[in-house]
Amino acid sequence: MFRARTRPAQDPATSGSPPGARPTVAIVVLAAGGVLVSLLQTVVVPLLPRFPELLSVSPSTASWLITANLVAGAVSAPVLGRLGDMFGKRRMLLVALGLVGVGSLLGALAPGIGLLLVGRVLQGAAFGVIALGMSLMRDILPPERVGFGVGLMSSSLGFGGAIGLPITGVVAQFTDWRWLFAGAAALALLQIVLVLRLVAESGQRPGGRFDAVGAIGIGAVLVAVLLAVSKGNEWGWTSPQVIGLTLAALLLAPVIGWYELRSPAPLIDLRVSARPAVLLTNTATVLVGFSMFAGFVLITQLLQAPLDTGYGFGQSLVVAGLVLLPMGGSMVLFSSASARLSRRRGPRTTLVLGTLLLGAGNLAFATLPGTVWLLVLVSIVTAIGASLAYSSIPLLIMRAVPESETAAANSLNTLARQLGTSACTAFVTAVTTAFVLDDGILPAGIAYTIAFAGAGAAGLVATLLVALTPAPAPQPAQGTGDGTAGGPARPTTGEPAACRH
Known part of the structure; x- marks a missing residue:
């Protein structure tokens, strides 16, 4: 095990970090990392049916392009989070982006499935970008901007997922699929440059041993x-x-x-993670991930299904992806509303409202809307719910843990979200293969009804869990808002004192 020495907070101007970039600039740069992460998660999904032919492999082998990325991300996220708490969140954010860039370049140049899988494993480091970015915001932003910044970065995942599908469709239709990986490599390099120039390092660095x-x-x-x-x-x-x-x-x-x-320096402090405020919030996050991801998995299938199925709209992949753009745009727009609501009423109120909308939207999907415009309207409702939920969850987590553990705690919460999306994918696959039309290939309408009803139930159960979650005890801050040690305690979520209880 190796050890990081505890360092007092330093002024960015003297520590090699950018000298206090404007908060709005830092928020935009870090939130752009969320878009990159979500693009990487969705970039191969529309191409999975084509990869067996393109790479001369079996469909089960091609499916590892998603599984390998998911598993690698699950392992790397808590490790990067803990290293960020020890050695600096900005430093580890740059390491994660570097791994993403290398993995994307390998994917673009891969002659076959072997090297492409290595690239997807390295791209899994992107899972740590979200937790590190949100924790960095807590440390470097003025308290009143933390809620907005965290909300925007969290919502950027939905926006990136929404634009990823049409981008993949257009690229796959008009050019070589390798340009998708080359573009991801270029975006990772650009992100590294922007973080180096425009984002300061956190002053919180407690040191300790790596477990x-x-x-x-x-x-x-x-x-x-x-x-x-x-x-x-x-x-x-x-x-x-x-x-x-x-x-x-x-x-x-x-x-x-x-x-x-x-362990004197555990990778994950189970005593903190077992606190009711943290444990129930992470459990609710699994359900929120399940409820939110159903739309991303199923809406494009509904739109592309033939008209003679009785529920499909017969649209192309590109058109189906474009229909999702209002869904992603709504998530970004309502991240600002989420921050304001959390400041005035507390993040738990925001999360209750978000999970209610998620549950109601998925139950509306279960009725199989008969027109594209009605489908878009329902998708916007679920997107607003997802934005409110995902924007408020990190604020609840950061309220309940010490500042020295924010990156690790956010990494664990990110894992909870990924577990929810993975469970949703498995559930949807099981249902859509169990209930099929007479041709034995296409899912029957009842399969979509069951899948969306399950996602709606997950959202409503999350509402109940959040309502029962006790308010976390305020955590003592370890420094001031400007990153200097030993000053008065700063609010941990960007909320006024009246909203922190």
Whole structure:
């Protein structure tokens, strides 16, 4: 295990960081990282049916282009978060972006599936970008701008996912798919330059030891869980692989938990994570991820399904992707409203409203809207709910943990979100393959109804969990708003004092 020495907060001008870039500029630069992350997550999804032919591999092998990225991200996120708390969040953000750039370049040049999978694994480092960026905002922004910045960065995930599908469709239709990876490499390089020039380093750096044993153990548990969830439909839920992975996770998790509780510098502080405010919020995050992702998975399928199915609209991939643009735009626009609502009423109120809208929107989808415009209207409702929910969740997490653990805590919350989206993908696949039309290929209308109803129920259960979550005890700040140590406590969420209880 290696150790980072505790350092007092430094003035950015003397520590090699940009000398106090304007808050709005820093917010935009960091939020752009969220767009990049979501683009990387969706860039290969529309191409999965074509990759077996393009790369001369089986469909099951091609599916690893998503699974490998998901698993790598799950392992790297908590590691990068902890290293960010130890050595500097901006520094580790640059490392993550560098790995993304290298992975994207490998993907663009890959002659076959092997190197392309390596590139997708390196791109998994993007999962750490979100947690590091939001934690960095808490440290470097004025308190009154933290809520808006975190909300915008969180909502940028939805916007990036919405624009990723039409971009992929256009590129795949008119040019070589490798340009998608080349473009991602160029965006990662641009992001590195912007962070270097326009974003200051955090003054919070408590140091400590890196928990290598915990990292390996937690990584093994996450790999087992995510492989079982993401490959369950393909391998079979009662297959030896899935049962073996599940048993391995169940046996290893208590052992790693015992070790982490006794470690002087754990990768994840389980005592903090077990606090009701943190545990219930992370559980609600899983349900929010499940509820939100159903729309991204199913709306394009509904739009592209033939008219003779009775529910489809017969649109092309490009048109289907364009229909999602209002969904992504709504998430970005309402991130500002979310910040204002959280300042006035507290982030828990914002999260309750968001989960209610998510639940109601998915239940409306379950009725299978008969026109494109009605489908767009319902998608906007769910997008607003997702924006309110995702913008407020990080604020609740950061209220409940010490400043020295914000990056690690946000990384764990990011994992909860990814577990929700992975579970949603598995659930949707199971339902749409169990209920099919007479041709035995296309899903029946009842499959979409069940899938959306399940996503709606997840949103409503999340509402109940959030309503029952106790307000977290205010955490003592370790520095002032300008990053200097030893000053008065600063608010941890950008809310006025009246809204922090």
